[in-house]
Amino acid sequence: MFGLIGHLTSLEHAQLVAKDLGYPEYADQGLDFWCSAPPQIVDEIKVTSVTGQVIEGRYVESCFLPEMLASRRIKAATRKIINAMAHAQKHGINITALGGFSSIIFENFNLEKIKQVRNIKLEFERFTTGNTHTAYIICSQVEQMAPKLGIDLSKATVAVCGATGDIGSAVCRWLNQRTQVGELLLIARDRERLQNLQGELGRGKILGLEEALPQADVVVWVASMPKGVELDPTTLKQPCLLIDGGYPKNMATKLQHPGVHILEGGIVEHSLDIDWRIMKIVNMQVPARQLFACFAESMLLEFEKIYTNFSWGRNQITVDKMDLIGRVSIKHGFKPLLLSL
Known part of the structure; x- marks a missing residue:
């Protein structure tokens, strides 16, 4: 059982x-x-x-x-x-x-x-x-959905918000080894953990949220929404795939723009x-x-x-x-x- x-x-x-x-x-x-x-x-x-x-x-x-x-x-x-x-x-x-x-x-x-x-x-x-299953499903969502939006993952920039968490770090490993995305942007609060992850991956840029998001073709959000953060959809790339891996799901109500495609992450x-x-x-x-x-x-x-x-x-x-x-x-x-x- x-x-x-x-x-x-x-x-x-x-x-x-x-x-x-x-x-x-x-x-x-x-x-x-x-x-x-x-x-x-x-x-x-x-x-x-x-x-x-x-x-x-x-x-x-x-x-x-x-x-x-x-x-x-x-x-x-x-x-x-x-x-x-x-x-x-x-x-x-x-x-x-x-x-x-x-x-x-x-x-x-x-x-x-x-x-x-x-x-x-x-x-x-x-x-x-x-x-483990959540991380796998999120990566599958990136791999299957991005091409449907015309995003070539081999050339794409993928930002992972919450990169040092359990799910976030697993997503980074998969995107680095299996998907082999063009560029990884690593976003999290703990600088030391970010540097350790960057060293493990052998690549990835450590950036702040405001600097990273406008560069990203795909955003994987597996961090809690920080209090007071407001995301402006007009600053994002068009098209942009945003995977909302949080709970409860709330990105769709915060970001509404025809060029920003928000997918509920980690759902099967x-x-x-x-x-x-x-x-x-x-x-x-x-x-x-x-x-x-x-x-x-x-x-x-x-x-x-x-x-x-x-x-x-x-x-x-x-x-x-x-x-x-x-x-x-x-x-x-x-x-x-x-x-x-």
Whole structure:
């Protein structure tokens, strides 16, 4: 059995969908209430591979909300994630993906130091961040979508915003080794990590956001939107492909210009309908077929009976691992979401 640990995008969103999740008593509650709410299994899932194999899973709602970080309720946020992991393990789930902020919180606050949650000794090999599959899908979106817009990747300039993160660094490795793009622009806040990545790649220009974006034919955005940043679409190249790999997706509302093509990054489409309701709750456009690539990673590992933390730690994703999860993804009927032109 596979598992998915997720969360809703805001307090307002959580209040709106509480009834759909089966908890009407949560609908009128404020942030303090959600800080104390325990994790719940709110969806049972059945997925059929194009090979005919059928697997079952569970969605664990962590009851974490992004406002917990903004309001400095850090202890509540970390407790949410570790309790959700314990809840998944207690219910015998073999491999569980940490979706959205779950993996970021786990890594940034070193939750791996927590070995025991009440009477449960956490077995971290039961969990994966799903970042390897996400990075592979984003790279596939770049490779498949750019030519449709007339962008020759062998000559193109690709800017990666959030280049030193787990997904960002993996995307850079793939674009450097496999896609072999014309030029890589590396954007992140930590200068030392940027220089280390540049040294590993053997190339790439370290630039600030305002300097880099007007030069880019393709922008891969896998960083959180910094507060106060406003992007002017008229300063971007025409055409420009912008892959929005953040969560929640918000680029399409911030940048509207006929020459700027914004694609929801890290989203996959399955060839067959999935029996679940959670993707409708998170407002996926085609909820029976579309899902986050990180969630799909746990499904793929369950299909293949690979019960290990396939994606774990920071900057550990290799091109070979992306290759492996990519082949498995295609085998079971998943494909990257693309734009309809």
